[in-house]
Amino acid sequence: GQQVMQIPQYQHVQEGEDFTTYCNSSTTLSNIQWYKQRPGGHPVFLIQLVKSGEVKKQKRLTFQFGEAKKNSSLHITATQTTDVGTYFCAGRAGNMLTFGGGTRLMVKP
Amino acid sequence: DSGVTQTPKHLITATGQRVTLRCSPRSGDLSVYWYQQSLDQGLQFLIQYYNGEERAKGNILERFSAQQFPDLHSELNLSSLELGDSALYFCASSAVTSGSYHEQFFGPGTRLTVL
Numbered sequence: 144g145q146q147v148m149q150i151p152q153y154q155h156v157q158e159g160e161d162f163t164t165y166c167n168s169s170t171t172l173s174n175i176q177w178y179k180q181r182p183g184g185h186p187v188f189l190i191q192l193v194k195s196g197e198v199k200k201q202k203r204l205t206f207q208f209g210e211a212k213k214n215s216s217l218h219i220t221a222t223q224t225t226d227v228g229t230y231f232c233a234g235r236a237g238n239m240l241t242f243g244g245g246t247r248l249m250v251k252p
Numbered sequence: 253d254s255g256v257t258q259t260p261k262h263l264i265t266a267t268g269q270r271v272t273l274r275c276s277p278r279s280g281d282l283s284v285y286w287y288q289q290s291l292d293q294g295l296q297f298l299i300q301y302y303n304g305e306e307r308a309k310g311n312i313l314e315r316f317s318a319q320q321f322p323d324l325h326s327e328l329n330l331s332s333l334e335l336g337d338s339a340l341y342f343c344a345s346s347a348v349t350s351g352s353y354h355e356q357f358f359g360p361g362t363r364l365t366v367l
Contacts, residue, residue, distance in 0.1 A: 176355060185254070185342060186295065188355035231295065233356075239308055240356070242287075244294040 145170045147234045149243030157251050162219040164246035166232035174235050175208055175215045180245070181228040189217075189230075222250050255279065256359035258343050264365045270331040273362045277324055277345030283307070284326040285356060286318055287342040295342070301326055302348065333366045340364075 146169040156162050166175065174193045178186040190199055192208035192215060199206045205218045215232055229245040255278035265271055277284050286298040297310035301320035312318075315333075320326045330337060340363050344356040 178356075185358040185360055186344075186356075187254075188357070191355060238300075240285075240297070242295040242297065 145234070145236050145239060145241045147232060147241045147243040149232055149246055151246055152244065153247045153249070155249045155251065156222050158224060159221050162222050162226070162248055164217050164230050164232075164248075166215045166217075166234070166243050168213045168234045168236075168241075170213070170234075170236050172212050172234040172236055175212075176233045176235070176240070177206060177215075177217055178231045178233060178242075179228050180231065184228075186231060219248075222248070224250050224252050226250055254357040254359060256343060256345050256357050258341075258359035258362050260362060261360065262363050262365075264367065265333060266367055267333055267335060269333050269366075270329065271333065271364065273328040273330070273341055273343075273364075275326045275328070275343030275345075275359060277326070277343075278347075278357050281345035281347050281357070282324065283346045283348050284320055284324070285344040285346070286312075286326070286328050287344065289340045289342060289361075291339075298328070330364070335366050338364055338366045 148167045176191045177189040180186045196210045197208040203220045207216045229247045231245045232243045257276045259274045282303045285300045287295045298312040299318050300308040304320050318328045340361045342361045344358045346356045347354045
């Protein structure tokens with residue numbers, strides 16, 4: 144079945160440093176979604192990418208969808224303590240949405 | 253507040269028992285999903301319902317079952333509980349238009365502890 148791998152599993156950064164998480168799918172995706180889960184909270188939708196090579200920005204967050212629609216990345220510029228949490232990608236193929244294992248971001252003030 | 257409600261918030265029970273978790277989706281959402289999240293783990297997809305019918309199945313154990321009712325709320329039944337079933341169970345809902353699935357809105361989760 145479809146597999147979505149996410150790396151790294153954990154990332155510690157100093158406040159102000161950049162952060163990137165990568166997502167790779169075993170199959171071509173129709174779209175990819177990103178979610179953020181704060182500690183003790185539930186996943187919250189961030190964005191959806193649909194087109195090959197698409198790039199979207201939300202303030203300090205930049206999301207990319209690969210040309211082959213099998214990989215994606217989330218880059219955070221100048222992290223802040225409010226960015227702490229686990230970031231999940233979720234790739235859709237058909238009517239199945241498969242979540243990656245998540246990248247837990249920890250930010251040292 | 254995502255608009256998705258789950259009850260109960262916490263559930264403590266013993267091995268071998270059976271429990272039912274309940275989820276009410278956002279108003280108008282026809283699709284409901286169930287996920288299991290063990291401590292510091294990712295989201296394991298269990299099952300999806302769309303307008304009362306099972307749409308997709310993930311790694312759901314035979315001891316687990318779910319259904320979606322005519323009013324669109326859903327219940328996840330977990331039976332013959334084992335220690336390893338202790339986890340956070342999330343329900344999510346999404347809208348579906350023209351065959352396209354939109355983002356999922358997650359409920360606050362039910363934390364199940366099996367002793």
